[in-house]
Amino acid sequence: MKMKINDIAPDFEAATTQGPICFHEWLGNSWGVLFSHPKDFTPVCTTELGYLAGLQPEFEKRNCKIIGLSVDPVANHGKWAEDIEKSQGHAVNYPMIGDSDLNVAKLYNMLPAEAGDTCAGRTAANNATVRTVFVIGPDKKIKLMLSYPMTTGRNFDEVLRVLDSMQLTATHQVATPVNWKQGEDVIIVPAVSDEDARQKYPNGWTTVLPYLRVVAQPC
Structure with missing residues (x-):
């Protein structure tokens, strides 16, 4: 299989x-x-x-x-x-x-x-x-x-980059955009409402589209 x-x-x-x-x-x-x-x-x-x-x-x-x-x-x-x-x-x-x-x-x-x-x-x-x-x-x-x-x-640099993304997204409700690298902005996943996002990210985020909200990488 x-x-x-x-x-x-x-x-x-x-x-x-x-x-x-x-x-x-x-x-x-x-x-x-x-x-x-x-x-x-x-x-x-x-x-x-x-x-x-x-x-x-x-x-x-x-x-x-x-x-x-x-x-x-x-x-x-x-x-x-x-x-x-x-x-x-x-x-x-x-x-x-x-x-x-x-x-x-x-x-x-x-x-x-x-x-x-x-x-x-x-x-x-x-x-x-x-x-x-x-x-x-x-x-x-x-x-x-x-x-x-x-x-x-x-390209093992790419494998390392993906590992960084997977470890970050495993612990935070975020996704990483195209060509993302450690320390760059991330995406708030759609499952997180704006109300919940305000609690998680009191400094706010950028709304590019209603379903595309960009925020600084969480620590």
């Missing part, structure tokens, strides 16, 4: 570069970014893992864990990590899941059930659909899914 936003992220047990995990237990009360790769030692993915390694402290400030997945054994991941640090300048300090049996890729609907049960003999082209970013909340629900083609590197 195809997964949707707000579905529970499938739980699984797997070997990683930092030892075996049970995914939900590993996530705990944190947010999480699970991002997948079709194969180790691929050029675009090498740049992605390195960039995200450099950005990891920003995710940690937001109580968000990072975990990668590649359709290869864990032993290969360790060798790939050396290349990543050497070429990208950042050590990969987050765990990488070994998915040599394709279990997680199929569980998350990135490969079909008939893909088999081994990565042996498979190429990056065979696994081209294993190029998704999942953001998962502390409630273990999927909050975001982004799928990319093999030739296009992912």
Whole structure:
């Protein structure tokens, strides 16, 4: 069954570069970014893992864990990590899941059930659909899914921006407008009446349209 936003992220047990995990237990009360790769030692993915390694402290400030997945054994991941640090300048300090049996890729609907049960003999082209970013909340629900083609590197600054928006809107009755960044004005959601908004925002707001009310980002 195809997964949707707000579905529970499938739980699984797997070997990683930092030892075996049970995914939900590993996530705990944190947010999480699970991002997948079709194969180790691929050029675009090498740049992605390195960039995200450099950005990891920003995710940690937001109580968000990072975990990668590649359709290869864990032993290969360790060798790939050396290349990543050497070429990208950042050590990969987050765990990488070994998915040599394709279990997680199929569980998350990135490969079909008939893909088999081994990565042996498979190429990056065979696994081209294993190029998704999942953001998962502390409630273990999927909050975001982004799928990319093999030739296009992912924008992890955008993932961080969306995480800021989701964490803000999870605690305040607001939404964020197009291209919003941390600290910019937000939108009061229609479910909040003007009367309630006056209590929440005594300094007022700007009414652009009856259903579009803009206010300073709440703290």
